[in-house]
Amino acid sequence: MKIAILPGDGIGSEIVAEAVKVLNVLDLPFEMEHAPVGGAAYEAHGHPLPDSTLQLAKDADAILFGAVGDWKYDKLDRPLRPEQAILGLRKHLGLFANFRPAICYEQLTHASSLKPELVAGLDILIIRELTGDIYFGQPRGRRTAVDGHFPGSEEAFDTMRYSRPEIERIAHVAFQAARKRGKRVTSVDKANVLETFQFWKDVMIEVHADYPDVELDHMYVDNAAMQLVKAPKRFDVMVTGNMFGDILSDAAAMLTGSIGMLPSASLDKNNKGLYEPSHGSAPDIAGKGIANPLATILSAAMMLKFSLNQPAAAARIEAAVGSVLSQGLRTVDIWSEGTQKVGTREMGDAVVKAI
Amino acid sequence: MKIAILPGDGIGSEIVAEAVKVLNVLDLPFEMEHAPVGGAAYEAHGHPLPDSTLQLAKDADAILFGAVGDWKYDKLDRPLRPEQAILGLRKHLGLFANFRPAICYEQLTHASSLKPELVAGLDILIIRELTGDIYFGQPRGRRTAVDGHFPGSEEAFDTMRYSRPEIERIAHVAFQAARKRGKRVTSVDKANVLETFQFWKDVMIEVHADYPDVELDHMYVDNAAMQLVKAPKRFDVMVTGNMFGDILSDAAAMLTGSIGMLPSASLDKNNKGLYEPSHGSAPDIAGKGIANPLATILSAAMMLKFSLNQPAAAARIEAAVGSVLSQGLRTVDIWSEGTQKVGTREMGDAVVKAI
Ligand SMILES: CC(C)[C@H](C(=O)O)[C@@H](O)C(=O)O
Ligand SMILES: CC(C)[C@H](C(=O)O)[C@@H](O)C(=O)O
Numbered sequence: 001m002k003i004a005i006l007p008g009d010g011i012g013s014e015i016v017a018e019a020v021k022v023l024n025v026l027d028l029p030f031e032m033e034h035a036p037v038g039g040a041a042y043e044a045h046g047h048p049l050p051d052s053t054l055q056l057a058k059d060a061d062a063i064l065f066g067a068v069g070d071w072k073y074d075k076l077d078r079p080l081r082p083e084q085a086i087l088g089l090r091k092h093l094g095l096f097a098n099f100r101p102a103i104c105y106e107q108l109t110h111a112s113s114l115k116p117e118l119v120a121g122l123d124i125l126i127i128r129e130l131t132g133d134i135y136f137g138q139p140r141g142r143r144t145a146v147d148g149h150f151p152g153s154e155e156a157f158d159t160m161r162y163s164r165p166e167i168e169r170i171a172h173v174a175f176q177a178a179r180k181r182g183k184r185v186t187s188v189d190k191a192n193v194l195e196t197f198q199f200w201k202d203v204m205i206e207v208h209a210d211y212p213d214v215e216l217d218h219m220y221v222d223n224a225a226m227q228l229v230k231a232p233k234r235f236d237v238m239v240t241g242n243m244f245g246d247i248l249s250d251a252a253a254m255l256t257g258s259i260g261m262l263p264s265a266s267l268d269k270n271n272k273g274l275y276e277p278s279h280g281s282a283p284d285i286a287g288k289g290i291a292n293p294l295a296t297i298l299s300a301a302m303m304l305k306f307s308l309n310q311p312a313a314a315a316r317i318e319a320a321v322g323s324v325l326s327q328g329l330r331t332v333d334i335w336s337e338g339t340q341k342v343g344t345r346e347m348g349d350a351v352v353k354a355i
Numbered sequence: 356m357k358i359a360i361l362p363g364d365g366i367g368s369e370i371v372a373e374a375v376k377v378l379n380v381l382d383l384p385f386e387m388e389h390a391p392v393g394g395a396a397y398e399a400h401g402h403p404l405p406d407s408t409l410q411l412a413k414d415a416d417a418i419l420f421g422a423v424g425d426w427k428y429d430k431l432d433r434p435l436r437p438e439q440a441i442l443g444l445r446k447h448l449g450l451f452a453n454f455r456p457a458i459c460y461e462q463l464t465h466a467s468s469l470k471p472e473l474v475a476g477l478d479i480l481i482i483r484e485l486t487g488d489i490y491f492g493q494p495r496g497r498r499t500a501v502d503g504h505f506p507g508s509e510e511a512f513d514t515m516r517y518s519r520p521e522i523e524r525i526a527h528v529a530f531q532a533a534r535k536r537g538k539r540v541t542s543v544d545k546a547n548v549l550e551t552f553q554f555w556k557d558v559m560i561e562v563h564a565d566y567p568d569v570e571l572d573h574m575y576v577d578n579a580a581m582q583l584v585k586a587p588k589r590f591d592v593m594v595t596g597n598m599f600g601d602i603l604s605d606a607a608a609m610l611t612g613s614i615g616m617l618p619s620a621s622l623d624k625n626n627k628g629l630y631e632p633s634h635g636s637a638p639d640i641a642g643k644g645i646a647n648p649l650a651t652i653l654s655a656a657m658m659l660k661f662s663l664n665q666p667a668a669a670a671r672i673e674a675a676v677g678s679v680l681s682q683g684l685r686t687v688d689i690w691s692e693g694t695q696k697v698g699t700r701e702m703g704d705a706v707v708k709a710i
Contacts, residue, residue: 083547094504113469113584131504134489134515138502140550147493149449149486150520156554157516160489165505190598192438195495199511222601226609229468229584243545247580247602254581 001030001308004060006037006053009082010281011291011344012066018293018348019064019300022320025352026313033060037089038068038082038281048085057089062307063274064300065089067281082281090130095266095274096166097173098128098245099302102232102252105261107325111334112257114232119256124235125177126252128245129170130266133196134160135242160196162241167200169269171207174239175214182236184215188224188244200241221248228252253278260292260333261321263299265306273307275299289343292331294321297351320354327354356385356663359415361392361408364437365636366646366699367421373648373703374419374655377675380707381668388415392444393423393437393636403440412444417662418629419655420444422636437636445485450621450629451521452528453483453600454657457587457607460616462680466689467612469587474611479590480532481607483600484525485621488551489515490597515551517596522555524624526562529594530569537591539570543579543599555596576603583607608633615647615688616676618654620661628662630654644698647686649676652706675709682709 005020007013023030035053036044045052048068057063068082078084089095104112104122112119137159145155171187178185187204189197201218208216219227221244227234228251240248253259262278277295285291301317304310329350330339342350360375362368378385390408391399400407403423412418423437433439444450459467459477467474492514500510526542533540542559544552556573563571574582576599582589583606595603608614617633632650640646656672659665684705685694697705 078547078553081547087548113473115468115470118468135548136503137512142550142554145516145518148491148516148518150518153518153520154554155516155518156550156552157492157514158549158551159512159514161500161503161510161512163500163503163505163508163510165508190601192433192436193442193490194513195497195511196513197511198433199497199509222605225580225602225606226614229606229609244602246545246577247599250577251580251584251606254584259581 001028002060003030003032004056004063005032005034006057006063006065007034008038008066008068008281009040009070010067010283010286012068012281014289014344015277015291015293015296016064016066018344019296021348022297022317022351022355023300025355026316028310028313037065037085039070039073041085042073042076042080042082048080048082049088054088054092057093062272062303063089064303065274065276066296067277067279069281070283087135089274090266091136093272093274094131094268096129096131097170097267098130099265099267100126100128100249100253100278101262102126102249102256103258103262104256105258105325108258108261108334110336112255114255119232122232122256124232124252125181125237126245126249127170127174127177127237127239128249129166129241132162132166133242134158137161160194160243162196162200164203167203168207170239171204174237175207175211178214178237179211183213184236186224186235186238187216187218188221188238188240188248189218190221191218192220197241224248225251228255249278258334260331261294261298263295263302265299265302267306271306273303275303289345290332291344292333293344293348297321297348316355317351320351323354324350356383357415358385358387359411359418360387360389361412361418362389362395362421363393363423363636364395364425365422365638365641367423367636369644369699370632370646370648370651371419371421373699374651376703377652377672377706377710378655380710381671383665383668392420392440394425394428396440397428397431397435397437403435403437404443409443409447412448417627417658418444419658420629420631421651422632422634424636425638442490444629445621446491448627448629449486449623451484451486452525452622453485454620454622455481455483455604455608455633456617457481457604457611458613458617459611460613460680463613463616463689465691467610469610474587477587477611479587479607480536480592481600481604482525482529482532482592482594483604484521484596487517487521488597489513492516515549515598517551517555519558522558523562525594526559529592530562530566533569533592534566538568539591541579541590541593542571542573543576543593543595543603544573545576546573547575552596579603580606583610613689615686616649616653618650618657620654620657622661626661628658630658644700645687646699647688648699648703652676652703671710672706675706678709679705
């Protein structure tokens with residue numbers, strides 16, 4: 001089992017180091033190889049996703065990814081900025097299915113911005129399509145407007161698009177995931193305005209015919225944003241496009257109060273995947289040894305389950321994380337009166353010990 | 356002062372009737388003319404925005420709008436659906452600047468999903484560009500894909516676009532609005548992925564040069580969605596495009612807990628405007644006499660201030676609304692233990708009396 005380890009920028013290397021420590025203690029035949037990505041790769045090789053890193057990711061059975069991005073790269077041309085690495089990996093590896101659980105850990109209910117009764121026991125799965133939509137649609141660029149409100153003026157433009165097979169495959173992923181959970185899928189669209197999402201809705205309804213045991217409903221994206229705030233527990237599986245999924249999955253993660261705890265998986269059609277925490281590179285706290293490594297450790301658990309066929313090992317990690325939380329150990333992002341504040345490394349050590 | 360009154364569907368006619376009652380008691384020389392819009396207009400004239408209604412809206416100095424939409428029109432072809440009326444009005448009247456305040460009323464802090472300390476005193480102004488972006492960009496439609504992941508398959512597509520003058524004018528609106536408030540503008544974009552929003556950010560920075568007294572910062576839309584949940588009070592004025600604004604302004608309105616209280620204005624370049632509550636047509640409670648008319652009444656106040664140059668009359672309405680809340684009167688959406696539940700009409704009567 002070959003794992004590509006791509007720590008990236010900011011807190012990336014600190015949190016990934018803890019996840020690697022946890023993987024190592026499982027006593028499984030992993031071959032792990034590290035490579036730079038994002039700003040770190042730009043510094044070392046002049047490109048955020050060097051060929052060698054991409055090749056390693058292609059050759060591996062799974063990828064453990066930290067985070068990319070730092071303000072210091074803001075002035076670089078777009079193709080050289082750290083985020084291009086993650087967009088490039090998604091595209092070149094065909095990682096079209098992004099799983100983003102939004103779970104409110106029982107021990108952390110108080111950390112949510114929402115009133116405890118609204119989030120206690122929250123467990124939503126957001127499935128975001130990750131290789132289509134306006135993220136990759138062509139054409140895009142700048143030009144002189146030929147119509148619109150100000151013909152003759154400079155304009156910039158992008159293309160939103162989804163093809164039938166792209167929608168079909170993410171629909172199957174969502175219905176199959178729902179089968180293993182609450183058997184309810186909410187498809188989020190903007191069919192009242194966008195051609196792309198009227199088509200999305202139509203294809204969702206068609207694919208749903210194969211899953212009579214799963215309930216399907218449809219919600220406009222603006223309403224979905226409201227319902228997440230008002231009554232998040234009404235959702236089971238939410239499936240949506242790349243752009244809407246970017247916004248809604250972050251909002252949902254934040255409202256759990258547990259964003260430092262939330263893993264994510266981005267899978268290709270063979271369940272090969274890239275695993276990363278839902279939070280970002282947090283350059284403001286990089287190097288301080290205070291970042292929460294649990295989202296990355298739980299991402300490693302997801303990797304064992306989804307890509308490496310080691311569900312028992314995944315369960316051991318998840319149980320160990322539950323146990324350190326119950327012991328009262330907390331990194332600063334989830335700390336509260338009466339619990340014990342620990343650093344990144346101590347948290348990783350505690351998980352190792354609990355395993 | 357000619358006002359077009361467009362009640363629309365669902366609770367529209369009930370809530371607009373109360374706002375009209377309030378306007379009538381001000382003793383100002385209003386000429387009000389009613390016309391159908393949305394599903395109601397489709398039923399009467401076979402089109403959600405009949406020529407006669409559009410003409411009335413064009414001739415008027417301001418438009419008071421209720422809400423449109425009902426599930427019973429879901430099966431109609433897109434051009435005949437109720438929402439096309441509001442999109443058509445925005446487009447034909449050039450209503451490019453949408454003002455959506457997200458205010459947490461002191462008396463209603465408890466009604467928010469968020470913890471009281473996060474929303475008490477909240478007062479954000481979201482300015483959404485309303486006639487550009489992917490809402491109106493051409494081309495759009497269905498076709499056979501020539502490239503992308505599945506060339507040869509059916510696909511649907513839309514065009515996101517902004518021209519320089521479109522961004523400039525909404526930027527000026529935002530900076531000028533900020534001058535009258537906290538002097539801080541947050542421009543929300545997705546410059547790390549979209550050409551359109553890299554351009555948006557560039558032009559924002561250029562226009563900002565005219566407003567050295569106002570602070571400008573930039574935030575990605577996914578992060579903005581998180582910050583609204585985590586620490587909404589950090590914002591003063593938020594300015595963004597049509598699509599992101601649709602999502603963020605609804606999320607912000609809902610998290611105040613006061614969505615039944617929030618007015619909105621959509622202005623053209625001469626401050627002629629359309630005024631409507633931030634909430635929708637709520638067909639599930641239509642005709643029951645329980646809808647909250649205060650957002651519509653406050654929209655009428657905004658109309659007096661922005662389009663009809665009657666700030667004193669606007670202030671009288673706003674004070675009257677404050678007074679009925681302090682009296683403890685509540686419609687069911689904002690009711691809590693210890694306050695007095697009233698219906699739509701009683702609430703309108705109470706505002707009239709307080710004036
Ligand atoms: C870094 C950025 C390009 C990326 C995205 O927009 O997809 C990030 O926000 C994410 O959600 O993984
Ligand atoms: C009804 C719909 C077309 C509209 C929009 O998306 O703009 C609504 O959601 C709004 O925000 O006014």
